[in-house]
Amino acid sequence: MTSLAYYSKTIGTLAWTAAAADHAAVRRARELLPGIPHLEVGGATDLPEDLRTPRTILVDRPERRTFGRCPGTQGHLCCNYLTVDLYVGCTLGCSYCIMQSYLRDKTIVVQVDDGEAIEQIRAVARLHPGRTVRVGTGEVGDSLLYDPLFDLSRPFIVGLADLPTVRFELKTKTGYVDHLLDVENPGGAVIAFSLNPPEVTQREEGYAASLEERLAAAERVLDAGYGVAFHFDPMIRIERWREAYGDIVARLGAFRDRDVAWISMGTMRFPRPLEPYLHGTSYEAHEFVRSRDGKMRYLQPLRAEMYRTVRSALDRTLPGVPVYLCMESASMWRNVYNTASGGQLRAVRDVLRPVTIQDVVGVDR
Amino acid sequence: MTLSECTLESLRTAARSDASLDLFSATDPGTIERVRHRLSPFLVADGGRRLVWGFAVVRALEGEPARSTYPILSLDGSDTDLLAAALRMEARTDRYTWRERAAVVTLANDRAIHLDNQTTALVASAGDVVSTVLRFLRLPSFLADAVDRERIDLRTAEFCAERDREALAILLEVSEPLSFSRRKRMLRWYCEYAAGNELDKKTERERARQIGVSPQPESAMRLLRYPVLSALDERVRLFTDRYCRGTGIRIEPPPSYEGDEVRVSFGFRTAREYAVRVDSLSRAREGIDDLLSVLF
Known part of the structure; x- marks a missing residue:
């Protein structure tokens, strides 16, 4: 489905606050969606009650930019990812998404930026010369689902392009990349695609693009000069998981010797209160147990088996590409990486090494 | 609201009225109901033509020697008021069965009686009575x-x-x-x-x-x-049965098998006990690799 067809299907109202009224993103969205009802409200809290649904997109200009770290999870190793929340909420409808519970029935909020976040990222990079700074917008929403409509990623890509150590990452389950292909110099920008086997995508990932569409989009952005990343997350232990994930890895062979910045792996996990939402999913009867951080995960031997299998296939298919685990314990890292070479570990360490941001933007770890 | 008296036959007639509020017909007319009329007046409305509360008592009085008259409390007000009065008289907040709750909500629905929060709070002090009853009825x-x-x-x-x-x-x-x-x-x-x-x-x-x-x-x-989890439990059980039973040694894999460390603990009072425990642990060495393999 094209982005405009998707918007026509899923957006009922376009709203903006008085503070955001003059922003180019609002003008662009109004031009692209002329037939969709729209209204201006004084502030975010003034939105009428009946419009507070995911069918409403509210564009706002926050007084203070939300810039921070990926929260990670207690007792687990974190990839030290910095986040900028441009799009809050998602309507793709993936069955496993934590946002299904805490953002259900909430408005999709677009937080426009006037360059403040870009300056903050630049300051972090200046403070840590030679260190990779990973920053992305996909923490609380899909980075590209609504980006063709508002074009908020472009200023970040352009504004950070001259900093070789900054890897600005846009994470998506869509193939909506074409509006960014004309950026002349994407610098260190990385467009990252979540990957799952077709049977998982079709059954559990709602309106998300098919695997083919995502991989085709990855080809296009590479051709346009971007780096790409792939996230096997959440990996789901479907019946033929070895073959299914092995098939995806085999298809990634097409990206050998191209700019694949990193690959992550994370198995299905969820906070316990989300358990009722599993009803009716293909993984309802899978064996989840409570981990040290309180989240439910597959039994450790099952996770380890999945990570070792996929990591080993990735090492053969895309040698030299850093592969890291998302939200996993130190013991899991030790087990999965006990056969890794020094070069592999150095590559992963560079991805995960934290940078300090509190001195620059007043954000604590 | 007036307190007066009437005959049992009048109460039976009122109980048969279609307009009466017979909510708890399933309630067993037990001993408590049989003595209740001695303690509580019946609630009636419309000049005694409608029984508001006391159905179970009326039923319990079948076959009992009738008194000449019974105390009645005549009420005025809307059906919501009468329903609230019946619930107050029943005085079983949070102790109604699901079918009794359903009876209240169904009756309110059938008679177009507005169920306000104060009234439903007489049924259950917490939660949304109407929505949970609707779920129950489905x-x-x-x-x-x-x-x-x-x-x-x-x-x-x-x-x-x-x-x-x-x-x-x-x-x-x-x-x-x-x-x-x-x-x-x-x-x-x-x-x-x-x-x-x-x-x-x-x-x-x-x-x-x-x-x-x-x-x-x-x-x-x-x-x-949980076939895999059960199998892990079984492997640990086999290990402990084989190497730890009767030795005073305790083996504990990490909770939910999360982690890479197995804990061993034992106590001892004498050097000889200590030596016996250590000896048992040495014998367990042959099964340790298999035990550790449950973690990864």
């Missing part, structure tokens, strides 16, 4: 019975609603001796297992029967729902 009757008899909670019953009736009946029966929470857990395991494996009705019944004839139905259910 249940298949056998699950509604189980909820009404407090065998399972409403949410578990809803979770089970798509499963085969015969299979659930077997599981409800075999889980009867369990505590409420263990019974609930066992049924959830079954439903997750059946849904996740897309069992057809015939297979559901077969599985339920297998569980039913097992000497330990709860363990049999856990084995089906």
Whole structure:
């Protein structure tokens, strides 16, 4: 489905606050969606009650930019990812998404930026010369689902392009990349695609693009000069998981010797209160147990088996590409990486090494 | 509101009135009901033509030697007021069965009686009475019975609603001796297992029967729902049976098998006890690799 067809299907109202009224993103969205009802409200809290649904997109200009770290999870190793929340909420409808519970029935909020976040990222990079700074917008929403409509990623890509150590990452389950292909110099920008086997995508990932569409989009952005990343997350232990994930890895062979910045792996996990939402999913009867951080995960031997299998296939298919685990314990890292070479570990360490941001933007770890 | 007296026949006539509020007809007319009329007046409205509260007492008086008159409290007001008065008289907030709650909501719906928060709070002090009753009324009757008899909670019953009736009946029966929470857990395991494996009705019944004839139905259910976890437990049990039984040594894998460290503990009072424990630990060395392999 094209982005405009998707918007026509899923957006009922376009709203903006008085503070955001003059922003180019609002003008662009109004031009692209002329037939969709729209209204201006004084502030975010003034939105009428009946419009507070995911069918409403509210564009706002926050007084203070939300810039921070990926929260990670207690007792687990974190990839030290910095986040900028441009799009809050998602309507793709993936069955496993934590946002299904805490953002259900909430408005999709677009937080426009006037360059403040870009300056903050630049300051972090200046403070840590030679260190990779990973920053992305996909923490609380899909980075590209609504980006063709508002074009908020472009200023970040352009504004950070001259900093070789900054890897600005846009994470998506869509193939909506074409509006960014004309950026002349994407610098260190990385467009990252979540990957799952077709049977998982079709059954559990709602309106998300098919695997083919995502991989085709990855080809296009590479051709346009971007780096790409792939996230096997959440990996789901479907019946033929070895073959299914092995098939995806085999298809990634097409990206050998191209700019694949990193690959992550994370198995299905969820906070316990989300358990009722599993009803009716293909993984309802899978064996989840409570981990040290309180989240439910597959039994450790099952996770380890999945990570070792996929990591080993990735090492053969895309040698030299850093592969890291998302939200996993130190013991899991030790087990999965006990056969890794020094070069592999150095590559992963560079991805995960934290940078300090509190001195620059007043954000604590 | 006036307190006066009337005959039992008048009360029976009022009880038969279509406009009366017979809410708790299922209530067993037991001993308490038989003595209640000595302590409480009947509530009536419309000059005694409608009985508002005291149906169970009227029924309990069947066959009893009748007194010449009974105390009645005549009420005025809307049906909401009368319903609230009946509930106050009943004085069983939070102690109504699900069917009684449903009777209140159904009656209010049939008679277009507005159920305000103050009135529903007389039924249950917390939660939304109307919406939970509507959920209860949507249940298949056998699950509604189980909820009404407090065998399972409403949410578990809803979770089970798509499963085969015969299979659930077997599981409800075999889980009867369990505590409420263990019974609930066992049924959830079954439903997750059946849904996740897309069992057809015939297979559901077969599985339920297998569980039913097992000497330990709860363990049999856990084995089906968590086969890998059960297998890990079994391997640890075999290790401890073989190497630790009677030695005073305790082996503990990490909770949920999360982590890479197994804990061993023992106590001793004498040097000889210490030597015996260490000797036992040395013998256990041959099984340690297998034990550790449960973690990864």
